Amino acid sequence: MKAEIITIGDEILIGQIVDTNSAWIAEQFNLNGIEIYQITSVHDDTEHIAEAMQIAEKKADLVILTGGLGPTKDDITKHALCDYFNTKLVFHEQTFENIKNRFKNRNIDLNKLNRDQAMLPGACTVLTNKVGSAPGMWFEKNDTIFVSVPGVPFEMKYLVENEILPRLRTNGKAKAIFHKTVQTQGLPESMLAEKIENWETSLPENIKLAYLPNPMSVRLRLSAIGTDLEELKRLVGGEIEKLKQLIPDYIFGYDNETLGEITGRLLREKGLTLAVAESCTGGYISHLITSVPGSSEYFRGGVTAYSNEVKKSLLGVSELTLQNYGAVSSEVVREMALGVRKKLGADFAVATSGIAGPTGGTEEKPVGTVWIAIAGPENTITEKFIFGDNRERNIIRSSQTALQLLRRQLMAV
Amino acid sequence: MKAEIITIGDEILIGQIVDTNSAWIAEQFNLNGIEIYQITSVHDDTEHIAEAMQIAEKKADLVILTGGLGPTKDDITKHALCDYFNTKLVFHEQTFENIKNRFKNRNIDLNKLNRDQAMLPGACTVLTNKVGSAPGMWFEKNDTIFVSVPGVPFEMKYLVENEILPRLRTNGKAKAIFHKTVQTQGLPESMLAEKIENWETSLPENIKLAYLPNPMSVRLRLSAIGTDLEELKRLVGGEIEKLKQLIPDYIFGYDNETLGEITGRLLREKGLTLAVAESCTGGYISHLITSVPGSSEYFRGGVTAYSNEVKKSLLGVSELTLQNYGAVSSEVVREMALGVRKKLGADFAVATSGIAGPTGGTEEKPVGTVWIAIAGPENTITEKFIFGDNRERNIIRSSQTALQLLRRQLMAV
Missing domain, CATH: 3.30.70.2860 (Alpha-Beta Plaits)
Structure with a gap:
């Protein structure tokens, strides 16, 4: 079965939001044996939507449309669907009940816009949205299925998982x-x-x-x-x-295993615990580790030491080392790792200190210079890296590199 | 001027990567008065690329193709371009020199694949890529401009900023x-x-x-x-x-101002400093704050207290409070905020404690329960929230909500 995704919304075409919906749908469909032939992003524009549907209909067995459904005036998808399937908007009682209940639970009064959300194209099968007010809509034309779902990611995900995929699975034609x-x-x-x-x-x-x-x-x-x-x-x-x-x-x-997951698995397998002391990475390593469910089993915690005072007071870095070598140095990052390892009673510790940028560099230590230390039960290693001049990328690369170094040290245990 | 973006790569259509390139290009082009009519993602497939180019040519004055350029065998874009523009690959001396120099600087030997990267369609204007080995290619056909750039984000960005936009600006037809x-x-x-x-x-x-x-x-x-x-x-x-x-x-x-930037601006304007103590948000608040250039001016640092021991030893939360109320409580999150504020000598402190999930909830405190505290010079507030059952979303929403609460407290100073 071949599918095409059409995402509707000016916000994508002006670059205001990144289209993460398509990647998620594509992954889910592929896992279910449905190949995505093309992804097309179009404007909130009746004619443009119709044009994209026409082109897609020729190539795809299934067309999934996301976005353009909401209580406000920029909602034109339903009108485009009515034109395309030669049908009219009719009042859908069950959808209105759903909207009323949602508002009742939140103690908010209904207004006319909310009532309009229950006006749906007569030719569609309504897919009940239990996590939002805009339902999904299922159409069939010639041999092609069209499904329209809201663009809010968790509502779209709910409808794909609970309404669309189960219906497609009964179809059985998938490769x-x-x-x-x-x-x-x-x-x-x-x-x-x-x-x-x-x-x-x-x-x-x-x-x-x-x-x-x-x-x-x-x-x-x-x-x-x-x-x-x-x-x-x-x-x-x-x-x-x-x-x-x-x-x-x-x-x-x-696959999409992250370094947080990979290092977490190693720590759990070996029964070891971890702590982090971050300067230039500013909490991002801690975030990568704690994004993994169950990380509290092996992660004790961390210190984001953005000032020298915090490096001294919470991590025990010595004033003399800071004065002699500067905060971005092998010596300081080593003391940070040793300090957090001891204070938090962890088996391993990761520490970073660097110049994330865009300013703060010197000739000797340009923006992008980062020292990373890994302290373990046996030894402590430090390594210097020079990344680029982009702050965001420096934070990400420093964090990923620190976890790669940790992974190698854990492999050797 | 109307443009279309065509992104080439199976990895997008199987949902392995999110297409962030298109959002970036769309934003840059819009800022330069070039409207994006459509974004289309196609497979690494000569015919499919040609088909998308044909459709785009009818509607767009400019077509930008990203992806499908690299030293390895999945590279088919150049062949598709040769077919489309009825031309052949020819050896491009300057591109080869560029590749040789890049490898020399990294002390790596060239191989045949690298030499192949200097084979380019005869009909194109070569756009020199100073940050990578695959150059950009500029074609004109009838009244439409086609430009092909590599899919690696920073190489694509380099070529758009330094080669493509300057050429288009001389064009002057933009709305x-x-x-x-x-x-x-x-x-x-x-x-x-x-x-x-x-x-x-x-x-x-x-x-x-x-x-x-x-x-x-x-x-x-x-x-x-x-x-x-x-x-x-x-x-x-x-x-x-x-x-x-x-x-x-x-x-x-x-616009795209983040809460990290907004709270940062308020702190700087008012000459105040900040510290954070994170449990369930695991370093993410710290990351949002330190993603902002210059945040070291007002951010002293933070503690990720993932275990009760760390809450006690680094933040001074009392054993009795933990026993009486549990880690996820108004009392504990208040002590965390007060503790980190004092230890780090900050004017304001943010603290979070909650159950990010997917497990760890109880009937009384279900997954998604989060307590947030803001401690300031005048007072300390705490507030309870119940988000959903998705770990990633809980971390993000808790962090954003904490920064919203901080923003309101800062506004009142």
């Missing part, structure tokens, strides 16, 4: 697709390609390989297409086993 | 567009719409209004189209002044 991604670190894309060239050339015809490089790592995605999902999983699994033997030291994770 | 967004908090979308209905109805014809709701706030975007940018700015500014008088208490910021 099986299986993706697996291998995360590698330590080899640039072209060198990695050279190292695995023979393996790549000998991949079965129904497996495609893609290189997905980013500044921190290169991910290799294998995509297998066939009829039997279990068979595809075995096939891809076998190829990954061969790959592991070719580049054992460079693989660090699979 | 002026001006967007301004007002961030509101405290009124649901439908009630806000009712309150400002008369203002909305009397907006000049060339100003469009859009409601952009999310779980934390409702943003109102005004978009004005005309010929003179300064005139549009004045026009929009005047309408916003009227809006301010209608809903003075609900407006908290403009």
